[in-house]
Amino acid sequence: MSVQKRRSWAEPFKIKMVEPLKMTTRKERELALIEAGYNTFLLKSEDVYIDLLTDSGTNAMSENQWAGLMLGDEAYAGSKNYYHLEEAVQKYYGYKYLIPTHQGRGAEHLISKILIKNGDFIPGNMYFTTTRLHQELAGGTFVDVIIDEAHDTTSEHHFKGNIDLQKLEDLIKRVGAEKVSYVSVAATVNMAGGQPISMKNLKQVRELTHRYGIKIIFDMTRAIENSYFIKVREEGYQNGTIAEILLEMCSYTDGATMSAKKDLLVNIGGFLALNDFEIFEEARNLVVVYEGLHTYGGLAGRDMEAMARGLEEAVQFDHIRARIGQVEYVGNKLLDNNIPIVKPIGGHAIFIDAKRFFPHIPQIEFPAQALASEIYLDSGIRTMERGIVSAGRNKDTGDHYYPKLELVRITFPRRVYTQAHCDITVETILEVFDHREKIKGLKMIYEPKYLRFFQARFERL
Numbered sequence: 001m002s003v004q005k006r007r008s009w010a011e012p013f014k015i016k017m018v019e020p021l022k023m024t025t026r027k028e029r030e031l032a033l034i035e036a037g038y039n040t041f042l043l044k045s046e047d048v049y050i051d052l053l054t055d056s057g058t059n060a061m062s063e064n065q066w067a068g069l070m071l072g073d074e075a076y077a078g079s080k081n082y083y084h085l086e087e088a089v090q091k092y093y094g095y096k097y098l099i100p101t102h103q104g105r106g107a108e109h110l111i112s113k114i115l116i117k118n119g120d121f122i123p124g125n126m127y128f129t130t131t132r133l134h135q136e137l138a139g140g141t142f143v144d145v146i147i148d149e150a151h152d153t154t155s156e157h158h159f160k161g162n163i164d165l166q167k168l169e170d171l172i173k174r175v176g177a178e179k180v181s182y183v184s185v186a187a188t189v190n191m192a193g194g195q196p197i198s199m200k201n202l203k204q205v206r207e208l209t210h211r212y213g214i215k216i217i218f219d220m221t222r223a224i225e226n227s228y229f230i231k232v233r234e235e236g237y238q239n240g241t242i243a244e245i246l247l248e249m250c251s252y253t254d255g256a257t258m259s260a261k262k263d264l265l266v267n268i269g270g271f272l273a274l275n276d277f278e279i280f281e282e283a284r285n286l287v288v289v290y291e292g293l294h295t296y297g298g299l300a301g302r303d304m305e306a307m308a309r310g311l312e313e314a315v316q317f318d319h320i321r322a323r324i325g326q327v328e329y330v331g332n333k334l335l336d337n338n339i340p341i342v343k344p345i346g347g348h349a350i351f352i353d354a355k356r357f358f359p360h361i362p363q364i365e366f367p368a369q370a371l372a373s374e375i376y377l378d379s380g381i382r383t384m385e386r387g388i389v390s391a392g393r394n395k396d397t398g399d400h401y402y403p404k405l406e407l408v409r410i411t412f413p414r415r416v417y418t419q420a421h422c423d424i425t426v427e428t429i430l431e432v433f434d435h436r437e438k439i440k441g442l443k444m445i446y447e448p449k450y451l452r453f454f455q456a457r458f459e460r461l
C-alpha cells in the first residue's frame with residue numbers, strides 16, 4: 001500500500017505587528033455579561049479575549065495597504081484614491097460606475113430609495129438585516145425565494161444560497177413584474193450560514209428576470225468567497241481564476257451594493273456599483289445628501305486606497321484558500337465532536353444550530369442568544385446571535401418573525417487569528433456542550449425599534 005503524503009496549505013503571510021490580548025477571570029466575565037444585558041454586541045471589546053463577533057471591519061491589513069494609507073489624497077473633491085478605486089472596481093467587478101459610501105448599508109439606503117416604490121416587492125435569497133430594513137423603509141416588502149434546503153441546517157446541498165426559480169416566478173406572476181423593484185441576490189448568503197449561490201443558478205435568475213424586464217441588484221459583500229466555492233464545487237470552473245469567476249458573476253447583474261469591510265480586507269468602507277447611467281446619476285446626486293461628495297461618500301481618501309489595494313489581494317487564490325480553510329478547520333473539528341453546526345461549512349463563519357444544541361430551550365427564550373452568552377462566559381470568546389432576535393418583528397403584525405434558523409455565528413476576521421486561537425475556540429464550545437442541559441434561556445427586557453439585535457437587553461430566566 002502506498003502512503004499518501006499529506007500536503008498542507010498555510011497562511012500566505014507572516015505576522016509583522018502584534019496586538020496584545022487580555023484574558024479575564026470567569027467572575028469578571030459574569031459581571032461584564034450582566035452589564036451588557038447578555039448581548040455580546042454590548043460587551044466592551046477590552047473584555048473580550050478572542051473576538052469572533054464578526055468578519056466586518058475586523059480584518060488585518062497588509063503592509064501594502066498600510067503603505068497606501070500614507071498616499072491618501074484627502075482632497076474634498078476628485079481624490080486620486082477615488083479614481084484608483086474606480087479602476088479596481090471596473091477591473092475586478094466589471095461595473096461601469098462607482099459611488100463610494102461609508103459602508104454597505106449606505107449603498108443599500110441609496111439603491112432602495114431609488115428603485116423601490118411604495119407597495120413594491122423585493123424577492124431575494126434570504127434576508128440580510130440592514131438590506132431588508134432599507135427595503136422596508138423605502139416602502140417595499142422583502143420576499144424570501146431561497147431554496148428550501150437553505151432553511152435546513154442538516155442539508156448538505158453545495159449551493160444553499162441558490163434561488164428557487166419557481167418561487168421567484170410565482171411571485172412575479174402573482175404581483176406583476178412592475179411591482180418587483182429588483183431581485184436582491186446575495187453572495188454568499190450570510191444568514192443561511194455563509195452559503196454560496198452557483199453560477200448556473202445566477203445565470204438562470206438572469207434569464208428569468210430578463211424575460212420580465214426585472215433588474216438584479218447584487219449584494220457582493222462576500223462574492224469573492226462565493227467565487228472560491230464555485231471554483232472548488234461547480235463543474236466547469238475548476239480551472240478558472242477567482243478573478244474570472246467573480247467577473248462572470250457580476251456580469252449577470254445590473255448593479256451591486258458592497259460592504260468592503262468583509263471581502264476587501266479593510267476596516268471601513270463600501271460602495272454602490274452600477275451599469276445604468278440614469279440610476280448612477282440619481283445615486284450620485286443622492287449620495288451628497290446622505291454620505292458625502294460622490295468622490296468620497298463618507299470615506300477618507302486613504303480608506304479608498306486601502307480598499308483598492310485590498311481588492312487586488314482578496315482575489316488571490318492563496319489568500320482565499322487560507323481564509324476559507326481556517327473556517328473549515330474549526331468547522332471540521334466541531335463536526336468530529338458531534339456539535340450541531342450548519343452544513344456545509346460556510347465561507348466566513350461557522351453557525352451552531354442552537355435549536356439542536358439546546359433542545360430544552362424554546363425559541364421564545366432565545367436559545368442562540370443564551371448560547372452566545374455562555375460561550376463568552378466560558379472563555380471570553382465573543383460570538384453573535386443569528387436567530388429570532390436578529391430576525392426582528394413583522395412590520396404588519398408586530399409579532400416576532402420565528403425564523404427556522406436559530407443560530408450562533410462564530411465569525412472569523414480575515415488574517416487575524418492563529419490556529420491555536422482556533423483550537424481554543426473549539427475547546428470552549430465542547431466545554432459548553434458538555435454541560436448544556438444546565439443552561440437556561442433568557443428574557444428580553446429592552447427592545448429597540450430598529451435592528452434590535454444590536455442593542456436589546458436580556459436577563460437570565
Ligand code: F0G
Pocket residue numbers: 053054055056103104105106128130131186190219221222258259260261269270
Ligand atoms: N450585506 C451583507 C451580506 C452583510 O453581511 C452586511 C454586514 C451588509 C450587507 C451591511 O454592510 O455592515 O458595511 O453596513 N454584515 C455585518 C456582519 C454587519 O456582521 O455580518 P455594512
